[in-house]
Amino acid sequence: MTATSTPRFRRAGAPAGSAAGSADGSAADSAALEARRVTLSYEKSVIFDGLDLRIERGRVTTLVGANGSGKSTVLKAFGRLLTPGAGTVELDGHPVRSLSTREVARRLAILPQKPLTPSATTVRDLVSRGRHPHQSLLRPFTPHDSAVVDAALAATGLRGLEGRDAGSLSGGQLQRAWIALILAQEAPTILLDEPTTFLDLSHQLDVLRLVRRINREHGATVVMVLHDLSLAGRYSDRLVVLGGGRVIADGTPWEVLTPAILREAFDLEALVIPDPSCGSPLVVPVDTEHR
Amino acid sequence: MTATTANQPAPQPGNGPGSRPGPRPRRAEPSRDGHRFFGRQWQGRVVVVTAVCLLLAIAAALFGIVAGSSSLTVPDVVRTLVGGGTRAERLIVLDLRLPRVTAGLLVGAALGLAGALTQTFARNPLATPDIIGVTSGASLGAVSAIVLAGGGYSVAAGLLSLGLPLVATLGALVTAAAVYGLSWRGGVDSYRLILIGIGATATLTGITSYLIAKAQITDAAAAAQWLVGSLSGISWASVWPVLIVLVVVTPIALLQSTNLEVSQLGDDVSTGLGVALQRHRLIVILCAVLLTAAAVSASGPIEFVAFVAPQIARRVARSGRPPLLASALVGAIIVVGGDALARGVLPGEIPVGIITAVVGAPYLIRLLTRRNTKESTL
Numbered sequence: 001m002t003a004t005s006t007p008r009f010r011r012a013g014a015p016a017g018s019a020a021g022s023a024d025g026s027a028a029d030s031a032a033l034e035a036r037r038v039t040l041s042y043e044k045s046v047i048f049d050g051l052d053l054r055i056e057r058g059r060v061t062t063l064v065g066a067n068g069s070g071k072s073t074v075l076k077a078f079g080r081l082l083t084p085g086a087g088t089v090e091l092d093g094h095p096v097r098s099l100s101t102r103e104v105a106r107r108l109a110i111l112p113q114k115p116l117t118p119s120a121t122t123v124r125d126l127v128s129r130g131r132h133p134h135q136s137l138l139r140p141f142t143p144h145d146s147a148v149v150d151a152a153l154a155a156t157g158l159r160g161l162e163g164r165d166a167g168s169l170s171g172g173q174l175q176r177a178w179i180a181l182i183l184a185q186e187a188p189t190i191l192l193d194e195p196t197t198f199l200d201l202s203h204q205l206d207v208l209r210l211v212r213r214i215n216r217e218h219g220a221t222v223v224m225v226l227h228d229l230s231l232a233g234r235y236s237d238r239l240v241v242l243g244g245g246r247v248i249a250d251g252t253p254w255e256v257l258t259p260a261i262l263r264e265a266f267d268l269e270a271l272v273i274p275d276p277s278c279g280s281p282l283v284v285p286v287d288t289e290h291r
Numbered sequence: 292m293t294a295t296t297a298n299q300p301a302p303q304p305g306n307g308p309g310s311r312p313g314p315r316p317r318r319a320e321p322s323r324d325g326h327r328f329f330g331r332q333w334q335g336r337v338v339v340v341t342a343v344c345l346l347l348a349i350a351a352a353l354f355g356i357v358a359g360s361s362s363l364t365v366p367d368v369v370r371t372l373v374g375g376g377t378r379a380e381r382l383i384v385l386d387l388r389l390p391r392v393t394a395g396l397l398v399g400a401a402l403g404l405a406g407a408l409t410q411t412f413a414r415n416p417l418a419t420p421d422i423i424g425v426t427s428g429a430s431l432g433a434v435s436a437i438v439l440a441g442g443g444y445s446v447a448a449g450l451l452s453l454g455l456p457l458v459a460t461l462g463a464l465v466t467a468a469a470v471y472g473l474s475w476r477g478g479v480d481s482y483r484l485i486l487i488g489i490g491a492t493a494t495l496t497g498i499t500s501y502l503i504a505k506a507q508i509t510d511a512a513a514a515a516q517w518l519v520g521s522l523s524g525i526s527w528a529s530v531w532p533v534l535i536v537l538v539v540v541t542p543i544a545l546l547q548s549t550n551l552e553v554s555q556l557g558d559d560v561s562t563g564l565g566v567a568l569q570r571h572r573l574i575v576i577l578c579a580v581l582l583t584a585a586a587v588s589a590s591g592p593i594e595f596v597a598f599v600a601p602q603i604a605r606r607v608a609r610s611g612r613p614p615l616l617a618s619a620l621v622g623a624i625i626v627v628g629g630d631a632l633a634r635g636v637l638p639g640e641i642p643v644g645i646i647t648a649v650v651g652a653p654y655l656i657r658l659l660t661r662r663n664t665k666e667s668t669l
Contacts, residue, residue: 081559105565112559116414120611121555132553133565137546185564 031090032057032189032221033078033108038087040073047073048245050087055189060215060222062232065242066266071225072113072193074242078223079110079191091189105133109187111178113194117166123177124162127152130184152183156210172203179210190214192224196231204228208235233257234280241265257281337617340608344620348396351627355392356384358635394525395627395643397533398586399596403622404537405582406597407604407613408544411551412575415481416658419598420583423488424466426597427495429587432462434499434514438506456532456588463584466491467576478558479572520593520644522630529589536585544578544615547571555612593644595651596622602658625650 033055040048047070055061055078063071076082077089080096089096091107099107109130118126130152131145153159156176161169166177175195182190192211196204212235214220226232232239233253241249241256243265249256262268268285275282356368361383370376371384406419413423420426436458470491474484499518503511550571554561562568583597600622601613608614629650630643 076559079563081562100565101562101567102565105563108563110559110563112557112563114557115560116555116557118555118611120609126556129553129556129564132549135549 030057030093031055032092033223034090035074035077035084036088036090038077038089039085040070040077040082041085042073046085046245051246053240053247053250055221055223056238057221058215058219059237060212060224060235061238061240062236063223063225063240063242064227064229064232064265065248069242069265070245071242075110075191075193075223075225076112079108079112080104081110081112102133105185105187107187108189108191109182109185110191111182111193111195113197115178117174119167121166122162123158123164123166123169123180124149124153126166126177127158127162127180127184130181130186133185133187148186149184152180155183155214156180171198172200172206175199175203175207176210179207183214188219189221189223192222194225194227196226196228204231211235229257229262229283230275230281233283234275234278253281257283337608337610337614340604341614341617341620344604344617344624348620348623348627351624351631352392352396354635355395355627355631356388358631359383359388390527390530391522391525391630392627394530394533394589395522395630396623397530397537398522398590398593399600399623399626400619401533401537401582401586401622402593402596402626403600403604404541404544404615404619405579405586406622407601407615407618408551408575408579408582409597410601411555411612412572412579413479413481413484414555415485416598416602417485418481418488419601420463420579421592421594421597422492423484424470424491424495425463425580425583426587426592427492427499428466429459429463429584430518430592431466431495431499431502432458432460432584433588433591434502434518435462437514437517438502438510456585459588460581460584463580463587466495467580471576516642517591519642520591520647521642522590522626523640523642525590533585533589536581540578540581541619543574547575547578548615551575551612551615590626591644593626594648595655596625596647599647599651599654600625602654 031054035051035053038048038051038053039046040051051074053074063074065071073082077084078091080089080101083097091099091104096104128141128145128149131141131148134145135141150159153162156179158173158176158180161173161177166174169177179192179195182192195207195211199207208231211222211224215222226236236253238251239249239253239256240247241261248265249261257272259270259272262270262272262283269288270286271284272281273284274280353365353368357363357365363380363383367376367380368384371380372389376384402420405425409418409420409423409425410416412418433455436455440454470484470488471479474480474487476483503514506514550561550566553564553566554568554571556564558568586593601618604617604621605613608617625647626643629646633641633643633646
């Protein structure tokens with residue numbers, strides 16, 4: 001962020017330290033999000049029945065699992081885009097349904113999988129929409145809002161592109177613009193649904209480094225859905241493996257990314273070795289056919 | 292990240308939303324859009340476009356009063372409007388042309404605003420009251436009032452001021468609820484909304500034709516003439532309902548503009564940003580239905596105004612969605628201008644609904660063919 005403005009990310013608990021070893025201490029008992037006995041279903045098919053899941057504050061938690069395992073479903077339920085059939089979702093200790101949607105928007109930002117890029121809208125205007133939950137008839141766009149938007153554009157490296165039409169951006173630039181919008185929302189909890197899809201590897205790394213930075217520098221709680229297990233292991237404090245309508249495994253990347261769990265969750269034969277570049281678990285699929 | 296863009300000079304603190312940091316940082320690519328002078332586009336260009344449209348609407352209204360078979364000059368008209376003029380001039384200006392032009396302005400504004408609301412809400416320029424069935428619903432209501440109540444224009448005169456708007460509103464509301472309900476599937480899919488709307492329009496038009504075919508010849512003639520969409524023979528009695536609806540609905544619609552803006556980003560994003568979507572949708576639809584019903588009750592269905600006006604306003608303002616006030620004003624200009632053109636320039640008294648249809652239909656075709664090549668949100 002630039003020095004001109006300090007966005008008011010609410011710091012709660014200690015910002016997460018190193019991936020595995022950060023001491024929980026006082027932060028451990030304050031959950032940012034908690035699902036209690038939640039039933040989630042689309043139309044008639046029930047995806048989860050009685051799901052319990054707790055998201056600790058100030059951490060990067062990544063939901064992984066096979067296609068159709070309900071990763072996005074859980075994220076939508078946390079972001080009140082999907083109303084549970086039974087059970088409660090709590091945000092900062094309040095049942096989500098007891099808060100107005102605007103109040104939720106000040107505490108939690110969610111980037112869904114396929115946002116619509118509006119036509120004839122500059123990058124700056126797009127990012128400015130992130131201020132919507134803080135505005136009202138009596139409180140229109142202020143210099144503070146403008147400063148927060150500047151900071152969000154700077155954090156995502158978009159200052160030079162702010163006057164461009166959002167429709168003319170490349171995939172990586174556009175994804176950064178959406179993340180800038182989420183940053184401008186200044187919510188202490190951020191949910192990202194597959195933020196790296198359709199990006200090449202270097203842009204995937206850009207996005208995940210940015211997410212890590214947001215978490216470290218502002219103490220933001222991040223919950224995201226990722227497909228790439230090695231990248232998930234590298235940039236997350238905690239992984240939650242979903243499958244078969246339940247939580248298969250939940251823990252640090254090294255606890256979760258084991259051949260046995262990968263076999264159960266993904267039907268995948270894989271070796272897990274330390275990543276030579278940073279020591280996080282690297283998932284190497286075993287190809288039985290070409291041996 | 293692109294390293295070149297990361298180290299821009301920091302902005303000066305305290306910049307308002309409209310102002311820009313002093314010297315612009317050097318741009319990596321030349322700016323593609325030509326409206327850099329205004330800060331946030333809707334605060335600048337849209338305001339200017341709206342003001343220009345207001346002036347044009349006033350000019351069109353003056354032209355509308357001057358144009359016609361009896362020759363009047365602008366000074367005559369102005370003199371009469373402020374209280375002078377001969378008796379004949381007063382009759383022509385105050386009792387004949389003024390209600391007609393006022394009705395044109397109000398009907399056009401109501402249609403333009405209704406079109407802007409539905410197009411923005413459905414994120415599709417085809418989703419206008421004419422196409423999604425609301426207009427046909429109002430028309431069916433009005434025609435059944437004309438035909439079933441019996442009597443031609445003379446009897447319908449009392450009906451025109453009170454009963455007809457109510458039945459038309461009822462028809463529009465029922466149609467909107469049915470089309471919306473049928474196209475709802477956990478959200479509004481604009482294509483389903485439009486396709487079901489086209490089906491509803493066909494059905495309702497069929498029933499309307501049946502009513503006319505079964506009606507007394509005088510009623511049938513009155514209904515058929517009314518269905519073309521015309522401002523001729525309009526009196527102050529039909530002006531008031533439109534005025535009241537516009538005065539009530541416009542502020543409500545304007546209060547929804549930030550929500551409309553945010554909802555262009557998709558249902559999930561707008562919920563995430565704190566828009567109470569269900570309530571927002573209900574308000575927007577009700578506003579559009581009331582405006583359409585009021586306009587249709589006064590003048591009959593004037594085709595394509597709700598469709599064309601918002602798109603013209605959007606293109607001139609170069610904004611991502613149709614600006615509400617400018618769309619209303621463009622609608623007013625089209626209806627009043629078209630009516631004046633029909634009376635003053637073209638031979639014979641052509642109803643304004645025919646003029647707007649002749650102009651609007653090619654525009655619809657152009658938009659449809661263009662959308663095949665380039666997909667966009669609006």
